Amino acid sequence: MKVLLTGGAGYVGSHAAKALSQAGHEVVVVDNLFRGHDWAAKWGPLEVADLTDEAALRQVFRTHQPDAVMHFAALAYVGESMSEPVRYFRNNVEGSLNLLRVMLDHGVKDIVFSSSCATYGVPDSLPIREDAPQNPVSPYGESKRMVERALHWFASCHGFRYAALRYFNAAGCDPEGEAGEFHTPETHLIPSIIEAAMGKRDALHVFGDDFPTHDGTCLRDYIHVCDLARAHVLALHRLRSGGGCMKLNLGTGAGLSVRQMVNMVEEVSGLRVPLVMAPRRDGDPAALVADSSRAAELLGWRPQYSSLEQIVSSAWAWQHEHLPRQLA
DSSP states (O other): OEEEEETTTSHHHHHHHHHHHHTTOEEEEEEOOSSSOGGGOOSSOEEEOOTTOHHHHHHHHHHHOOSEEEEOOOOOOHHHHHHOHHHHIIIIIIHHHHHHHHHHHTTOOEEEEEEEGGGTOSOSSSSBOTTSOOOOSSHHHHHHHHHHHHHHHHHHHHOOEEEEEEEOEEEOOOTTSSSOOOOSSOOOHHHHHHHHHTTSSSOEEEEOSOSSSSSSSOEEOEEEHHHHHHHHHHHHHHHHTTOOOEEEEESOSOOEEHHHHHHHHHHHHOOOOOEEEEOOOTTOOSEEOBOOHHHHHHHOOOOSSOSHHHHHHHHHHHHHHHGGGTOO
16 A cells, blocks of 8 residues: 655654554655655655645645555644744645645545644543543644544545544654654653753753642653554554544553653663753643543554653653754
8 A cells, every 4th residue: 555644754754654664555755844854754755745735735646646645744833833823724724625635636535644632622531532522722733623624524525534643742762763853943841851961952941840740740641653653554554444434542541740751861861951940831731641442442552662761761762863963
């Protein structure tokens, strides 16, 4: 099977490309390289194109004639989306509609969509189930919810089969060192802690140490990127074998705190992490944890690499090897 990966030169997309290749599939990467990297497209040809350029997208489909799509291409900074909502809706929603339109015209109707727990907003209860209300609190989360609704209607009206995978906090790197995490700017917690340990930033800012948690810092559900990648492959296989449309959470079901992450980075690296305590950010819940039992039921999926030590060790190995070289 030939699978087209939008955003396949990014963090999660590149790990999914490797997982697809290992499963015996052909991979074609489409990425505008705004926040992706050409060095990350190792498992198939790279087509540099933007999803808002429908003509370019049509040319990619004519050239490669994919059988299915995995859709990772999105702007994904919550704070940035609050200051630039038009940019986020144009890129994430308009770009996705272009993709769905071109897929329809080429008879490609199977798609795995990289969604987000940001569609839920601040939950009423934990762990979060897929039937929890979706009340996004940012344009980023709203853009993901809007694409999910478009997928619902393309399925109802045109026979599309889709999996919307709502993952929580992607973390870690390929244990074999062939893919990793490199953002500009870097906002993810673990690489930010590592940068502080390595002296690449003055200190890690901890936003709130007075949450009602065991150590005062907020809890998040961190899922290893290789576990995410495997879930995408399993979801695609289920769609292709006649399975119905799916909306699935991907997480571990356990919350890890900022202090736990800092302590593990110090243990793995042998370095001290300088900290600066800062006020809570508006809208930050004390905890976000997934109920992923439906993914286990439908896909037979369970995290294999997502212990705290595995996540941090794989991230440290990648950052320690590559960060000093300032990949671009």
